[in-house]
Amino acid sequence: MPTRILPAVGDADAVRSITTLLSQLPDAEPVAPVVDSTQLVDTLARLAAESVDDLPEVVVVHERIGPVPALELIREVALRFPAVGVILVTSDPGPGLFQAAMDYGARGLVALPLSYEELASRVQAVAQWSVGVRRHLGSGGDVFTGVGGTVVTVGGAKGGVGATLTAVQLALAAQASGRSTVLVDMDLQAGDIASYLDVQFRRSVADLAAINDISPRVLADAVFRHDTGLALLLAPGEGERGEEVTDRAARQIVSALRSRYEVVVIDCGAQLGGAGAAAVEMADAALLVTTPDVVAVRGAKRAVRMWDRLQIRKAEETTVVVNRHTRGTEIQPALIQKITGTPVAGTTVPANFKELQGAVDAGRVHELDAKSTVKQALWALAGELRLVKAPEADHRKGGGRFRGDRGSVSFRRRKDGGG
Template sequence: MAYNVLLGIADSTLAGQAADLMAEDGDLAVVGTARDGGGVMSTLASEVIDVVVLHEDIGPLPVMDLAREVGRRYPQVSIVLVVRERTAEILRSALQAGARDVLAIPLSFEELQGVKAAGAWTQQLRDRARGEAASTMSLGIGGQLVAVSGAKGGAGCSTVALHLALSATTGGRGRSVCLVDFDLQSGDMGILLDLSHRRSVFDLLDVAHELSPRVLEDALYVHQSGLRVLLAPEDGEQEEDVTAPAARRILGALKSNFDIVIVDVGSVVTEANAVAIDMADRVLMVATPDVPSLRAANRLLEMWNRLEIRSPKANKGSEVLIVLNRAHRDSDVQPDLVRKVVEAPLAHTILPAGFRDLEPAVNTGVPGRLTDGSLRTSLAGLAEEVGLMPPEGNKSKKAKARAGQPRRLLGQSGQVAVETAGLAFLIILLALFAWQMVLIGLTHVVAGHGAREGARALSVGENVGEKVNDETHSIWRGGLDIDEGDDFVRVTLQVPLIVPGLDSPFEVDARSGAVLEDEPLPDAFETEEPTPNEDEDDQ
């Protein structure tokens, strides 16, 4: 077996000598040569390396620090140091840094035995880890697996599975969630999510016996919400290639690597989705409120019993739930009738008929466009009922207060803030308009008062301008205009714009008439003063 070696040697001559010796050995394959620490780390990130050979002068970091960093990031990779002289201090430092061996210059075939031993240690470590992972994956130990089936075609199991997965992702407190489309002949999860991802479950068949987290990640599509999606094959005839052992290994690997795995198994029983139903911790069967759908549900339950996918006891227990979809109060078939007719228990959460709410999400491939309403609330409630969301008892008080409100997915988390901001702007605009109306009314009052005072001054012969100016508040004096006639006074004022002192283009005027005393008082009202002679005669 050849071991992949990365040379971290800055000296090109020494690197060439080391590469030539390894090429002659036959068991060591030089994958690449790095001139500095950055090149070593970038190569480790892109290539499968068994042994890293680091020269003491590689830089820019001290070689011991670089060895510690490689060991921290890639603990499965062996580290071998190349030094000019093997002193006790260097050996002690190399041991503390995690190096497997220390080679001295000049290199020889005897020295290379240390590199081969390090490569063998790496391979043994990886084989052991791979075997333990395969054992765990084959047992399916790990997260929760929920299978969603349709009583018949068109019942809506793909839509339910998708929104359950999104609810678990966005409301699951950081839990990893994977959605698997095991409707292998007619899976349309890629259409519902508008995906152009070309990898599917078919790409995992050749490596199903040694699935690793890295291989799984390469086959999964990562949705913007954090949800991982494994699509069905693009060609329906490839369904026959997905055998029961391969399906068990794939689902076991996914269950071992994710907290929640939701599998859309469609409505047709195949070898692969039978395995999914058998491995599932909980099975949901989506049915519609009509007699053909309910008969199909019972027929499918009986088939599972005959194939021993689910025992009769399991069918009547809590592991299988009938989810009633598109329910309406005007339907002939109501939930009470479904409980009597179907052999499995009915979920407490009923999904209402709401295609108009769902239509924007289905037609655009953006599930987040599901309109807020009873359907969205019911889907979130179903996720809580089957254990995909945190239980009510673990929620904070704030979360409990929002329990009855529709939940928002993906990009709609800021919708409330936007609506609140728009409503606040409208309220402020209305308040400013009302204040402006108050200012217009005040201007009318001030103009009328000024006109009356000006008319009174005109009647008694006083200075009209001074009188009106004194009686007008300083706020309106800047736009004050006085028109003094023979028997009237007109006062014109500028209306303030929002803030007093800031004039608007609008004007308000008021006119008041004056009564002038042009004729002398009548003689009858004049008083005659006595003359001095008359006073003396009286005495």
């Protein structure tokens, strides 16, 4: 079977030299080269939408590809298309860059000027790896498409502001609308999703931490299927096991989930560790829940500034959700937006804990009455985030804004373009 190789090279001279050598490799089937990062990801997404088998086994990325830097592009491809092996072509084949390329997800590195023997050896090894991964992914019945679902993280400005309830209700709304949805508890030491939904399950996110290639079967074993149809990936029952979930493990887990589900909602809690930071960085939308009081709003401001300093998330790419809102409070959403420097969701969640107390105490928040103003607000927020499947009539009338105008909610485009 020929090896399909897709070159991603922006320089015209480099295109000619790379494609000439690739065409000389035994059993090689070079694909028409792409000239920039956007075209590469668009091409892979189009092929993956048909079948994972339509994807090339090998992608060769030149160091001068743009506009996205080569390493960032490699990470994007590795996360979204785990069955594709990436080779970096570079003039700096030193150990520092080699290690960085491996950390970002490359399967090999070839030095410039190109050598036929070195290129042939790398392509053959990476192609064999890709074929093995595809066979592995297909063994569980379901096959990751690599197209990628929508990932939303929910964090709290401080403890007790309602982040977990927000995450739970967003996920329930998405699932109820017909989207395959998984709810992940990434509050690794103090996660409460199991208590909110009256679930006892021995598997957790920590069980996936040491697995390099997360197959559909392995993922299915770690996920609990709730009565509502919602898939749950819970925090470990022993808080100390949370340390097993490193930032690298979190990236692999989120990538696997994104490839399997249309919507991935992640509760990151109020204390953001390495795993939560990786999830926030990868997310299409990052929500930060606050209540309209001085302590919580200051906490939200600190979190936003820290995320920005650590280059986890820019302020303009973070959306603050105001919980327990009343018209009479002195701190209104417009002031919170000014203080935090972030967009604020257009949907606010009213202060009405009496509606919630019975369901929360019983661990049955999924049974909140449809007339609950808190539930109505959170499900409206899911609509604002475009997590719910819009009726066909809305599309005919041009009502669906998911791909364009997102109102006040800040979605970060991937590089291819509560109570």
